Amino acid sequence: MKTRSTYYPALLLISILLGCSEQTKKVDAVEAAVQPVFKIVPSAHSGVTFQNNVEENFNNFFDVFAYVYNGAGVGIGDINNDGLPDIYFTGNEVPNKLYLNEGNLKFRDITESAGVQGNGKWNNGVTMIDLNEDGLLDIYVCKGGWQETDSQLRNLLFINQGDLTFKEEAQAYGLDESGYSLHASFFDMDNDNDLDVYITNRPDSFDLPLTQMVSQKKLTPVNSRDKLYINEKGKFREIGVQAGITNNFGYALSLVTADLNNDGYTDIFVANDFAESDYMYINQKNGNFKEQIKRATNHISMYSMGTDIADINNDGWEDIMVSEMLPEDYKRSKVSMPSMDVEGFYAIVNSGMHKQYMHNALHLNQGNGFFSEISQLAGVAKSEWSWSTLISDFDNDGNRDIFVANGYRRDVFDGDVQDKLRMFIQNNRNKFQSPQEMLEKGFKDFIEVYNPIKVRNYVFRNKGNLQFENATDQWGFNEPSFSNGAAVGDLDNDGDLDLVINNLDDEAFVYENTSPAGNNYLKVKLNGPAGNSFGIGAKVTIYYNSQLQYFENKTVRGYLSSTEPIVHFGLGKEKKIDSVKVAWNDGKVSHIGSVDVNQLLEVNYASSIPEPKRAPLLPTVFAESTKELLNTPFVHHENEFNEYKEQILLPHMFSRSGPFITTGDVDQDGEEDFFVGGAAGQPGSLYVQKNGKLLRKSGAVFESDKVYEDMGSALFDVDQDGDLDLYVVSGGSEFAEGSEKYQDRLYLNDGKGNLTKSVLPKIISSGSCVVPYDIDGDGDLDVFRGGQVVAGTYPKSPRSYVLINENGKLVDKTLSISPGLYEVGMVNSAVWVDLNKDGKSELVVVGEWMPVRVFEYQEGKLMDVSLEYGLENTHGWWNKVVADDLDGDGDQDLIIGNLGENYKFTASVDKPFQVFAKDFDRNGTNDIFLARYYGDSLLVPIRGKECTTQQMPVIGQKFPTFLSFAKSDLQTILGKDIENAMHFKAYLFSSVMLINDGDKFSIRKLPVEAQLSTVNGIIINDFDHDGKKDILLAGNKFDVEVETTAADASPGLMMKGLGGLNFKCLKTFESGFFVPYNVKDIQPIKIKDDWAILVGINNEGLRIFRNTRTSSSRGIALAK
Template sequence: MKKYIFFCLTVFTLSCQKSGDTLFVAIDAADSGINFKNGIEETNDLNVLVYEYFYNGGGVAAADFDNDGLTDLYFTANQGADKIYKNLGALKFEDKSEVAGIKWNNEWKTGVTVVDINADGLLDIYVSVSGNEERPDLRKNKFYINEGGFKFTDRAAEYGLDCDGFTTQTAFFDYDKDGDLDAYVMNHNVKDFKRFDVEAIHFMRDQYAGDKLFRNDDGKFTDVSKEAGIKGNPIGFGLGISVSDLNQDGWPDIYISNDYLEGDYLYVNNQDGTFSDKISEMVDHTSYFSMGNDVADINNDALPDIFTADMLPEDNRRQKLLFGPDNYEGYLNMLQNGFHPEVMRNMLHINGGNGQFSEMGQLAGISNTDWSWSPLLADFDNDGFKDMFISNGYLRDYTNNDFVKFYSEQRSEGNDNVLDIINKMPSTKTANYAFRNNGGQTFENVQESWGFDVARITNGAIYADLDNDGDLEIITNNLNEVASIFENRTNEKGHFIGVNLKGNSSQILNTKIKVYADGSSQYREFSPNHGFQSSYYGPQVFGLGDLTSVEKIEVIYPDGKGQTLMNPAVDTYIDVAYTPEELLENENDVPLFKELDFQLVEHSQKHLNDFNRQILLPWMYSYQGPCLTKGDIDNDGIEDFYLGGGKGFPGQLMKGLGNGKYKATNKLVFKQWELCTDVDAEFFDADSDGDLDLYVVGGGYEYLPNDLMLQNRLFLNDGKGNFSKNDTSFPADIFSDAAVEVFDFDNDGDQDIFVAGFVVPGDYPKANPSRMYINDGGVFKNLNTDLFTKLGLIKDAKAVDYDSDGKMDLVLAGEWTDIKILRNTGTGFEQVNDAISSGTGFWQSLLFEDFDGDGDMDLIAGNLGLNSQYCASDKEPLQLHLADFDGNGRIDPVISCFIQGESYPAYSRDELLDHIGSLRKVYTTYEIYSGVTTQKFLDNFPNIKPEVFKATNLSSSYFRNDNGKFVKVDLPVQMQAAPIYAMLAKDLNGDGKKDLIAAGNNTHTRVRIGNISANHGQVFLNDGHGNFSFLAPSKTGLNLKGETRALLEIDKKLLVGQSQDKLRMFSFK
């Protein structure tokens, strides 16, 4: 790699630590000189009922407009004049608006962007305009060209950028790499589209609401939106824009946050002047009310991650007031009409480096921040990891359910006094949020300790080092309140280095900067757009924590060239002039897996909606498959496999042909059972005749409890691979089951069977009995004991001699239960209570292997994970109260969870009342229901004593076997990204140690919970002592989006079974 040629050093004096109890301190307006206030006035003609984005507020820009080395500020106003302030130093500012020529002609200003458009070394200001539906002439965007001396002239028309759409924000970047800056103008709709032709509207182009891409043709901008592949339909509600090389191919991509039904756009640059929206391919799901966004590397893996803000409240009261009921059929209809899955909460999309993002917001602890606007990702405490600031607030609770009902009534009664109606709309100020990065994957809420616990209404926000002391201040544009400057008082132990790129905007925008120190690295990409309607153009600050030296800085320019700075000084800002040289390309590692072109074998089943049967379910139970099992059915030395079927689609027995190909066999035998749902299966010699028979477990939730399609099936092999169903070997038990485990229980030389009983269809959470069938000469007899009938909802079972006494014991996993160990006594089983302490959870899968090399079997257990709205601990368990609360003869499973220290029902008012109608007279308003705790709910039924289920641990866990006692050891946090349904142990890197492959996901959840699907097939490398490390997705070669239910090693390859998808096969490295 070639060394850097030229750079300039500018050293600023570091400020001393100041007193104060919080990291940030709000500077009084009288001290700062910042007296800007974005005040709005509601009238009968202009208000939130007329213009839905009336309360969205203004933006703020931070940049050095006069090249004096100090960062200045620009604020946009909705119903007044914008303001520009010169930084005088020491956090003092002077209003330069009049000198600058910033005027107001009744335009509604929104976003502000900073760029040097004419390459004269002076930063210009582009102001986006929206608001006035009737007057396009009052919606023309402004382009203030910097003439020096804080004087600006609006030349938007001259550049062809005096757009008159409803613009939220604009971004400048060189998308075609022709050496000049192009522009993306992000607009939003203002019309009410309750009914529309879905197929047609996606391809429509709306002059004012549709986004636009402008190509710079020698200083004149040309609209190339259509030919470039930019969507311009009227249902786009663009609220956030970021430009970044999201797929790391060297070309700038675009991320657009869209409010409401229209999904976010992730435009991948095709490198030919066009873009393709890859949101459905690269991102599992997005925020529903997607507002501002920001892009940064939050886990220091040199990849840009994406954060989008939404409006899910943190507290129970506002959740219950602002939430509507789940409508799964409506959600399904949305998906069937081509819309992307969306959920109302903040999203943190972690870049896998393989073209895929995993959504980790709930696991990270940053998903619920109320009505949020401007997320900012930056290292605010200079510890080397990027933290989060999220602006918050909405003037009135527009979605308050009581108000929505009141408004509907007023309209039906003909009340046309709009202001009177608006004044009945509740107003709740909320505090901004701050989160400290815990080291890469999770965050701590430091709202109070960082000084952001004052309730206000904040929209646009940006960061900048206003006093040149090496830490970042935060500047906010507040609604109906003076703007705020929060001084950062990071103490001296937080060292830093600042990189100030020098050059034309077209040369340096989207430049990548990598700082290497002490064996780790940090990454930033220089792009001005951040958060909501806001912009920062200035030095990039990298916190170093206790480190006092930096090995090197790599600067990679958008033209692919760059420079390297060796051993730069720290606690300074370094001016880096554009001096490009060729850079050596890094060699890419060969992934562990390579997907093969496997023949079309697919798992399918008919669409089912379990919520229609039981509205209070946490998720559906009809989608349990597919299962996979293998065996040599004809003794030809080639492994064959069985793929379980789904309702309406039969299971498939695939015979191996020896050339990597497989052929379906015994089709007619299995077609007779195509109405069954196969949830597990196992090959074993049931009749001791020397060949492998097949036992298939029936399950699912869509049947009646005594439906014959639930019956488990034994198919006997004639020795040549021909199968026939046997009806005499097993009792005619009919239950919905979940798993089968085959082992020799009584050491008599033949194989016995344990079957895990699961949920009774239609009566969740009632459990079917588990059974132990003893093989007596090919006839299986039920070992009837009370122990097996009272195990609960068992999901998985594994036979293992955990105590090394020569007898195979049983280990069981299940929902609302702990991991159970049933010790084999030789004549039966006894439950051992002191061998493992797992906590009760939603345990889904079990894997035994000697991971620490001490000769006994350790355990990894797959659980729900920590990436959902469900939380549980010993002190604050997730609970289910089961009783016939409304006296209609049907049980009511009411789930409750803790929020901020108190337990509440986990349902909206309408959902609960639809199931327990007797409460309609009690909870007459949403306000009343918003304060109902679990205990208050139960107090309505003093004569009912419900059965209580508890979950205290939702983490997937590793249990090390220490002489028959299992000790819980934490797994890497990535293991908690989604439910784990399938695992496989195999040495993947050739070190002789068994590593872990884990997969799962659940996409059939309640609408409010949303898809829990951040596991795309994970690999954890084992050091041989049971210590696992997460392997980056870019190094695995796995891309298992969707619901993975089975992993099977066959013919030295990995076979993957996914629900309602084709089988996939991967070769090992």
């Protein structure tokens, strides 16, 4: 957790607040009845009475030592090889404890006789590992509080003597690390069959400003950085800096070592507290590591705490879960979450650190080194003040679930803490001579100003298809606690995973897994080579019924803890496993066929064989060919403009919407060319194709118009001279409503590709798209031009235009032909398509807060026939619409890209997402209130008190405390003014297919892989030449307000057609289409005899992906 950056030191607060007035607060408690699946084993039965008590006093509280309440760890492992896993607890201010498992969930405290109490204060993480190659688990303990001597800081290594006693030998092994250590993970970094180790250390100070943290990273201080030790014949030598563990100065709270890219070498993931980014060190297979977190992810969690790595979707690639501290309860989230302003967010980013957001992160492994953060889609973003997280199959159904340990002794993020301190000061000001004395002598009363966050632990049940549900109630986690470290193991050998949790100030929890019998399992015990007797890092894959499960054997998981070194698989109702494969670290493999379920399977390294070489995969469908095809790069340069300055509550930017692309044969040489638009201040560019290369054509005409923000464009014959003219929409939000800089532009073609600016009717609205069609049937092409936004007045509908072609001149006929399109909404996309097979096309229009709208030309008018097609309650945040016959029944269907399901906002018909906007405080600016439901009926604001008060200072006067704001619904906050505000609803945020059933549409959601982010670009074509239509999607929305996580999880997606409406979603390493950028448009272009894909990326270079398949090269490589 990051406290210093978000609350005042207590002494400073007391000094500031002397003389201030009193306010009181209260936090609601939540109780819930549950049906237990886990059951606490009472200490009277288990014998486990360990309690990690930490004394709170003037010299030992959060303002002196920020990690005073962070708790300690727990290790599970069989120390005497009797088949029963034992338990070891670390204590911060109490001795460590070792409990021997005597069966039937009974344990005996053997700490003193074993000699493993730990010397001095503040033991943190524990790792149970065999280091002396005798087949017995040893115990490594990391130490580090805040005021210990050097000898008290040194880590401990207890070597198992084989008789239930241990001998401390850290110095002899070279592992008596003397930094402020949190945890250690032993792993085989160089595949030489012995165990090396990564140790996380924190700096000795918690109040460093951002600039000092950045400078310290470059200095690589000896004791304030993480360490990497290589094992040299049983002795350990530190090699971190020379191995690439550099620029390392973080407050690491957890780490996991795992092979993140399936290249056979173990990588390192470190979750860092405070502003520092998490680290992802990728093993370079030569003794070196390269940090790649910003390359591998588009954002991370901010207050990164616990971590686990495991395969959540059974695709053979391990995913990453990082816990954070976002409250699930609405009221607590408004009172106890620190705010983030634009300046603070970008100060972190501009210092070189990653984009970070305040919620749990679930990073889905895409198989090519990129991870999509999907916590909001998966339903695991919120879990209170969280520590350990463990990905394990607790109900043995074949899908791994997620456990999260919760709680914190003092709510240091309480937004009303200043008011609480005012009350404390008012009651005590006359008793003391100074703020220091007041704090010291009145400490007991002072500390109680900060409420405890004693909450239940969480568990999320994996439902499959990247979906989880909160099963905390059903699974029996109903005990409020300050829980920190946690570990899993089968304590009673009944085939399911039990759970042990180290609590602050309470007895540890021993949870027996009592899930009903019926689901099967397999446990795998690895007997590894001499230097790695438990096979740490070996990969186990099981195959059954055309499915697979995969797990890399690792024990350091969660937070400060170590799990039982047994690989566990739940199997549901499966009764037989076809085969088990173990891939050992050195490249050898073990294969076991026809394996029975419900057993402990032992696999011996001694019987392994060299792995046969794999057959190479076929080429991907696409390959990036930007440098090969583009003679002069096009780089979109976004102009700087802060839309939030006037509209703090605006949900996302409209000034960063491009670039957009249009294709056509401009110079009439039989080869397709393209135009790509520029941002305000940047001219657009025209590229012509010559012999399969795309050459930029000089464009003085575009240079003179660079003041405009280019949006959508179209190439079509306006003047009926047989060539393609260029229409470019002007948009953005940099300019005032009605500005001449929203004037669209028309460039006429001389037949050779030379363009000259012509005239258009006066256009005064910020636009998005233009789609030509012969609306009136007179043989020439008319235009629908969509309006996107009214600058400064979101979500007001701007003007859209119907321009009729009269003898080569486009004339505004909107009101006479289609008044319903005049202010149809915040349009993002439109398409002309014949939906009813009458030979005439209808106009389909979509946009933000809009339903899917259909307009049909009837008797000289474009009439709204949307309801006739069953399109009521289709309001969404639509970005793109494309038409094609998707099901092969002869009529045209639609694919529409939406916001997606991996976002802070959700919408449904029963609980629509809403917006209210008006100048509520009558100061001349538009005030925006996004709103959602809390419970079944209360409509509450999305944004918090702090930013809302910045937009409307009257809010701070009306609601002086965070709690008073949190307890108020939107009606209470805005009063009667809400009744005549602009008001829109959204019912659907999923990207969908609309299947044409003849007279109505049926809605079919796109697969979950298409819901990871916004969809801005859609192309339908038979890319792999197998006779079936495929779908290509791209998108993302990076430029959102900083308290809302950017929609950035899409790496691009190819949906391979299987016939009808059946598709297989390919991984990017299968398709070759990898675009994890802020993609605004994708367009196909014919290059020689096949298609390529043009990708327009905001503020980055245009990319081109060439189709590697030809009509004679059918089929596609699919990963096994």
